[in-house]
Amino acid sequence: MAGLVEKIWFENHPLGWIGAPLLWPLSKLFGLIARKRRAEFLAGTNGAYKAPVPVIVVGNITVGGNGKTPVVVWLVEQLKAKGFNPGVVSRGYGGKAENYPFVVDETTGTDKAGDEPVLIYQRTGAPVAISPVRSDAVKALLPLGVDIIITDDGLQHYKLARDIEFVIVDGERRFGNEHYMPFGPLREQTDRLSSVDFVVCNGGETKQGEVAMTLKPSELVNLKTGERVAAKSLASTVAFAGIGNPQRFFNTLKELGVVPLHCEPFADHKAFEYEQLNALAKRGEYLLMTEKDAVKCRAFIAQHPEIENWWYLPVDATFSEKDAANIMNKIMKVKDGYGSPTA
Incomplete structure (x- = not known):
């Protein structure tokens, strides 16, 4: 659903115009409220x-x-x-x-x-x-x-x-x-x-x-051990991202010479389940994620000591x-x- 909404917003998907009779009046109301709040401020x-x-x-x-x-x-x-x-x-x-x-x-x-x-x-x-x-x-x-x-x-x-x-x-x-x-x-x-x-x-x-x-990427960091390696040194990878624009993360990996076997986008602030990510991890040898996703996935380490090859990519402005x-x-x-x- 989130992917369809973004296509309507950013890619002029035809379904956007089908829904326009409902969405357009709501957007006008939203704009009226937004302008009123700013004017009061x-x-x-x-x-x-x-x-x-x-x-x-x-x-x-x-x-x-x-x-x-x-x-x-x-x-x-x-x-x-x-x-x-x-x-x-x-x-x-x-x-x-x-x-x-x-x-x-x-x-x-x-x-x-x-x-x-x-x-x-x-x-x-x-x-x-x-x-x-x-x-x-x-x-x-x-x-x-x-x-x-x-x-x-x-x-x-x-x-x-x-x-x-x-x-x-x-x-x-x-x-x-x-x-x-x-x-x-x-x-x-x-x-x-x-x-x-x-x-x-x-x-x-x-x-x-x-x-x-x-956004300048650094080395990949192992979620469990903190070990750092060059991104291109890992082969047979699977990537996922639960951020506002997941494609940016996948593009960054490509720029670093990493071509994942599979890329899985999720909604921003996604609450992950271990079984879901573990299934993804099994599709390759290494599971790659953003640092924002990593702060949520650290909780899985204590619960699942078998996790070894989950890695995240820090970036700096x-x-x-x-x-x-x-x-x-x-x-x-x-x-x-x-x-x-x-x-």
């Missing part, structure tokens, strides 16, 4: 929470994963290198914590926090808090000494004031048919891009005014030196308005 009448530290929003105007989490990780790493103590807030999609806000720690599983918050915590060690109400997540991080907040998604969460906005664009799929949900993939219209600080183009052709970003400097200079100017980290 701009007018200062929606009671948005203003944090005592800078807030950076990393989001998008379309549904699905465009590469937000690697940008969040990059920002955290850059800020920590400059002596700051950044914290990350997230909706925690796919997780069900007992109480909110919920602060992630080393024992937190994706069943409670969702895959992306756990990935960010494991990669960066930065404090991460989740809540459907993002201002509550921010308030949970402040006692931990956090001096700058990064939100993973939340561009349209207008109950939280922000200082800097990033929009991540899939450079290959762009904005599809440019209709609001559910007739198209848009959460907000493309004119929203003119009001954000940085439009980051992930792959594909970078348009005027956009910042080019690439990379920018040109000039663009990286422009981004950090903007953040430093905003931070100066709040005081230095040693003040």
Whole structure:
């Protein structure tokens, strides 16, 4: 079903027009609500929470994963290198914590926090808090000494004031048919891009005014042992991906010289079952996955010690030196308005 929806949104599938009499009016209603929320935020009448530290929003105007989490990780790493103590807030999609806000720690599983918050915590060690109400997540991080907040998604969460906005664009799929949900993939219209600080183009052709970003893959990592090997050193592989655009992962493998015997796409934030993945693994010698999928699959290791050849591929957001400097200079100017980290 998810694959058909994407074909309607991004490939102009005929079924989209068959469903248009129902989907088009709903998309118009969605757009009306989206514009109203933004207008109330701009007018200062929606009671948005203003944090005592800078807030950076990393989001998008379309549904699905465009590469937000690697940008969040990059920002955290850059800020920590400059002596700051950044914290990350997230909706925690796919997780069900007992109480909110919920602060992630080393024992937190994706069943409670969702895959992306756990990935960010494991990669960066930065404090991460989740809540459907993002201002509550921010308030949970402040006692931990956090001096700058990064939100993973939340561009349209207008109950939280922000200082800097990033929009991540899939450079290959762009904005599809440019209709609001559910007739198209848009959460907000493309004119929203003119009001954000940085439009980051992930792959594909970078348009005027956009910042080019690439996702640089590293070596494959064994899910059980942590061993690292060059991707092309493994033969007879099977790949799967439960991310916003699974084809990007499969294309990356191809660029690394890996041609899997089979590639299995899943819906974003897929809750995997061991039997399902084990059946896939048996179709080859090595099972390859994204790092985002790996944080969910680690739970299978303790339960199934026979797992040996499950591997994941970490990727890192990379920018040109000039663009990286422009981004950090903007953040430093905003931070100066709040005081230095040693003040």
